[in-house]
Amino acid sequence: MLERALGQIEREGQPPVAMLYFHPWEFDPGQQQLPLGRLSRFRTYVGVDGSRAKLERLLESRTFVRAVDVAQSLVGVELAEFPLAPAENWSVAGAGRLTFGPESNGEKSTVWQIRRLARELRDIRMKTSPP
Numbered sequence: 001m002l003e004r005a006l007g008q009i010e011r012e013g014q015p016p017v018a019m020l021y022f023h024p025w026e027f028d029p030g031q032q033q034l035p036l037g038r039l040s041r042f043r044t045y046v047g048v049d050g051s052r053a054k055l056e057r058l059l060e061s062r063t064f065v066r067a068v069d070v071a072q073s074l075v076g077v078e079l080a081e082f083p084l085a086p087a088e089n090w091s092v093a094g095a096g097r098l099t100f101g102p103e104s105n106g107e108k109s110t111v112w113q114i115r116r117l118a119r120e121l122r123d124i125r126m127k128t129s130p131p
Contacts, residue, residue: 006062015077017070027052 002020010016025031029049036044 002058014079015070015074019067022055027055 006018009018026048031048033041033045
């Protein structure tokens with residue numbers, strides 16, 4: 001599934017960039033298992049034995065760079081705009097999760113909306129971070 005998603009990004013993405021994140025436990029078949037229900041246990045632990053080999057194949061088949069290098073290469077590049085939910089419908093849930101209210105009305109993203117969200121996230125981090 002990941003290979004198909006990356007292929008689609010290469011064909012259709014402008015710029016064709018993806019950021020991948022993996023949890024360390026996804027590569028440790030010897031880890032102590034948590035007491036989870038059947039479905040959660042299945043989702044969490046099935047496939048861990050083969051995940052290291054899959055990662056190695058992925059790393060061999062693609063080119064990877066640091067996120068900061070991608071960001072620097074995009075300075076001055078006009079990026080696509082996409083509709084967002086109106087800013088008045090944005091809220092930040094616990095742990096910094098972004099949630100949206102009613103359906104988007106097609107409003108384009110603006111600098112002030114993004115700055116407002118950034119301030120909300122910063123405020124949450126300051127409230128939840130240890131001193």
